Amino acid sequence: DSGVTQTPKHLITATGQRVTLRCSPRSGDLSVYWYQQSLDQGLQFLIQYYNGEERAKGNILERFSAQQFPDLHSELNLSSLELGDSALYFCASSVGLAGFEQFFGPGTRLTVL
Amino acid sequence: AQKITQTQPGMFVQEKEAVTLDCTYDTSDPSYGLFWYKQPSSGEMIFLIYQGSYDQQNATEGRYSLNFQKARKSANLVISASQLGDSAMYFCAMRDTNFNKFYFGSGTKLNVKP
Numbered sequence: 001d002s003g004v005t006q007t008p009k010h011l012i013t014a015t016g017q018r019v020t021l022r023c024s025p026r027s028g029d030l031s032v033y034w035y036q037q038s039l040d041q042g043l044q045f046l047i048q049y050y051n052g053e054e055r056a057k058g059n060i061l062e063r064f065s066a067q068q069f070p071d072l073h074s075e076l077n078l079s080s081l082e083l084g085d086s087a088l089y090f091c092a093s094s095v096g097l098a099g100f101e102q103f104f105g106p107g108t109r110l111t112v113l
Numbered sequence: 114a115q116k117i118t119q120t121q122p123g124m125f126v127q128e129k130e131a132v133t134l135d136c137t138y139d140t141s142d143p144s145y146g147l148f149w150y151k152q153p154s155s156g157e158m159i160f161l162i163y164q165g166s167y168d169q170q171n172a173t174e175g176r177y178s179l180n181f182q183k184a185r186k187s188a189n190l191v192i193s194a195s196q197l198g199d200s201a202m203y204f205c206a207m208r209d210t211n212f213n214k215f216y217f218g219s220g221t222k223l224n225v226k227p
Contacts, residue, residue, distance in 0.1 A: 002157070033215075043204060045215035058214045090158060099208060099215070100146060100165075104158035 003027065004105035006091050012111045018079040021108045025072055025093030031055070032074040033094070033102060034066055038087035049074055050097050078110070086112045116140065117205050119218035126195045127226050133180070134190040134221045136205030142166075145209050147188040149179065152202040152220070161203075164188060195225045 003026035013019055025032050034046040036059075045058035049068035060066075063081075068074040078085060088109050092102040118137045126132040138147065149161040164172045164179045172179045180189040188207075192199055205218040 035215075042219050043206075043217040045217070056213050056215075088156065092158070098146070100148075100163045101160050103160065104150075106157055 002103040002105065004091060004093050004103050006089075006105035006108050008108060009106065010109045010111075012113065013081060014113055015081055015083060017081050017112075018077065019081065019110065021076040021078070021089055021091075021110075023074045023076070023091030023093075023105060025074070025091075026103055029093035029095050029103070030072065031094045031097060031099060032068055032072070033092040033099065034060075034074070034076050035090040035092065036087045037090060037107075038084075041087075046076070048099070055097060081112045083112050086110055116216035117207055117218035119205055119221050121221045122219070123222040123224070125224045125226055126192075128197060129194055131191060131193045132195055132223065134192070134203050134205075134223065136188045136190065136218060138186050138188060138205075138207050138216075140186075140207065140209055142209050145207055147179065147181070148206040148208070149177070149188075149190045150204045150206060151199075152204065153198075154201070158204075162190070192223075197225050197227060199223060200225045 005024045007022045030051045033048045037043045046060040048056040066076045088107045090107045092104045094102045145166045147164045151159045162174045162177045164181045176193045178191045202220045204220045207216045
């Protein structure tokens with residue numbers, strides 16, 4: 001158990017819908033990262049927050065947004081969902097900004113029908 | 114341009130033998146970090162080892178070592194004394210300067226045979 005929690009574990013929804021994925025980092029970790037893992041795209045870095053502020057941005061679509069709250073938990077919002085958004089979404093956390101050692105959550109499996 | 118290349122989609126190794134998983138990277142930044150992660154069939158991602166571009170010595174963590182050859186832009190993972198529990202997908206990753214984006218390779222599936 002990495003200490004990072006993600007909810008829900010599984011999510012099934014329809015195209016055009018909006019969903020929110022939630023992540024609670026390990027106690028004491030200030031950085032939260034979001035990743036998308038799909039069969040065709042592999043593992044893609046989406047975004048990083050550090051102590052409430054966005055610090056790095058990867059291949060995150062405009063339909064996706066994220067935020068980190070004062071209690072350091074983070075949410076990833078996915079809207080206007082398409083079939084291709086079906087993937088495993090990981091959240092990870094680390095103590096510092098550099099992310100030398102990240103602890104991953106178990107992931108949320110999103111299926112868009 | 115592909116930043117991280119893992120050329121071995123799958124590999125087999127005999128239990129108790131050493132195995133090297135290849136990784137090459139592409140960057141013009143002088144400062145970067147290289148990582149290896151393990152993903153067992155259960156799906157979780159497990160951090161294994163980190164190497165900074167300015168580190169003089171190769172990183173080691175228990176049975177894992179990173180063979181860092183800066184001029185060749187390679188960061189191969191060496192697993193010594195393979196165990197059945199090492200069977201998993203292994204991903205090489207890089208973070209570029211200023212702690213910007215992360216880039217992941219396509220992974221290598223390692224199977225350890227008894």
